[in-house]
Amino acid sequence: MSAGPVALIVPSDFGVADLYELGIPAAVFGTPQPDLADPWYELWLCGTGPRTSTTTPGFTLHSTHTMDDIVNAGTVIVSWVPDEVIEDNAPVPPDLVAALRKAHANGARIVSSCVGAYALAEAGLLDGRRATAHWMHTALLAERYPKVKIDDSMLYVDEGDVLTSAGMSAALDLCLHLVRKDLGAHVANQLARRMVVPGHRPGHLGQYVDLSIPTTDEQGLTPVLDWARARLDEPLTIEILARKAAMSPRTFYRRLQATTGTTPLRWLLNERITRAQALLESTTLPVEKIAALSGIGTANNLRHHFLRQVGTTPSDYRRTFST
Missing domain, CATH: 3.40.50.880 (Class I glutamine amidotransferase (GATase) domain)
Structure with a gap:
């Protein structure tokens, strides 16, 4: 603190x-x-x-x-x-x-x-x-x-x-x-859960949200995003997510950016870093395993993205916040 x-x-x-x-x-x-x-x-x-x-x-x-x-x-x-x-x-x-x-x-x-x-x-x-x-x-x-x-x-x-x-x-x-x-x-x-708000919206998300894009569960993206969060360790592309959402890749890209303020690739990276943080805090798994389970691939990739987004290395983060 x-x-x-x-x-x-x-x-x-x-x-x-x-x-x-x-x-x-x-x-x-x-x-x-x-x-x-x-x-x-x-x-x-x-x-x-x-x-x-x-x-x-x-x-x-x-x-x-x-x-x-x-x-x-x-x-x-x-x-x-x-x-x-x-x-x-x-x-x-x-x-x-x-x-x-x-x-x-x-x-x-x-x-x-x-x-x-x-x-x-x-x-x-x-x-x-x-x-x-x-x-x-x-x-x-x-x-x-x-x-x-x-x-x-x-x-x-x-x-x-x-x-x-x-x-x-x-x-x-x-x-x-x-x-x-x-x-x-x-x-x-x-x-955040107690306050009934999203757990983490990174700073680079846009201030503007296009309210003309439907955001209800029936017409929006919540089901496919929840589906993706459960499969972060698998290869996920815009094409795969768009197919799951029954949209063209172009439409999916546009709707995700309009409703969240970020691109599909940035959204995926943020979710994967969040998964890695949780694993670093709650497990003793090696960094290589955490990189694989979070979908980032190698330990070097995880260190690179973790340092850029969190401001520290996975090892230092674990020493600070491990439970």
């Missing part, structure tokens, strides 16, 4: 925040899950002023900590900035910017969702880095901070000590990604 508490910045004298944007990290990090990991995260609600604040649509928050406490956090999450920053090109509150710089210099992991990226950019933490935000705000963000490499096609971007996400549900994907990094795939998947 990332050392230190999780500090969630909540507004007071700086303005009003969206309750949903604040509720996601509060639900993930603020609700103890002792049967999954003990201790769980410690959540601080760090107010930007007085100990009470207002959210949309009108709830009142009581912060537990102040801005001065942020420097001692292990992770800092910013999911809002005052409306004037977006609407009137007003500066991000200097106290917030200074606090983020101090926390980052002290080793904290800095995270934003949606327009919270403006605060990270103003603090200079995104200079020269890839970042994302909700697609409605990325054009202005790119114009205002030209040193930041904005990519509005991503659900979230992990740059190690600085992470950004699009708004709304993408923030939940990023929070689960943090849990996966800190506590392993099994814990993240069990938490």
Whole structure:
């Protein structure tokens, strides 16, 4: 787990925040899950002023900590900035910017969702880095901070000590990604199951979903994707999946990309890496066997893809998360 508490910045004298944007990290990090990991995260609600604040649509928050406490956090999450920053090109509150710089210099992991990226950019933490935000705000963000490499096609971007996400549900994907990094795939998947959301949506998935494509079980792709998950150790091609879905390969490709935001090959690779993570955590099978059972082939292939997607080697992952 990332050392230190999780500090969630909540507004007071700086303005009003969206309750949903604040509720996601509060639900993930603020609700103890002792049967999954003990201790769980410690959540601080760090107010930007007085100990009470207002959210949309009108709830009142009581912060537990102040801005001065942020420097001692292990992770800092910013999911809002005052409306004037977006609407009137007003500066991000200097106290917030200074606090983020101090926390980052002290080793904290800095995270934003949606327009919270403006605060990270103003603090200079995104200079020269890839970042994302909700697609409605990325054009202005790119114009205002030209040193930041904005990519509005991503659900979230992990740059190690600085992470950004699009708004709304993408923030939940990023929070689960943090849990996966800190506590392993099994814990993240069990938490996602309790929250009734997909266990893992990688950051490269698109922010856009074509709602004109039917997504019900009868007309959509759920049956064939479940069928494929049960056969990840077998050769699976677009042609095989399309045939199982009773579609042409072109139609299958288009529908999978429209409904999931990714391509069939990327979807398969993500599922196979997820299978490998579970096997590394729960078994003592050699890496060569895990590579075969997950459908990735050889141990070298698994190491290559695992390092690119998870950021570590299978052996190091097992040492960290093996049960």
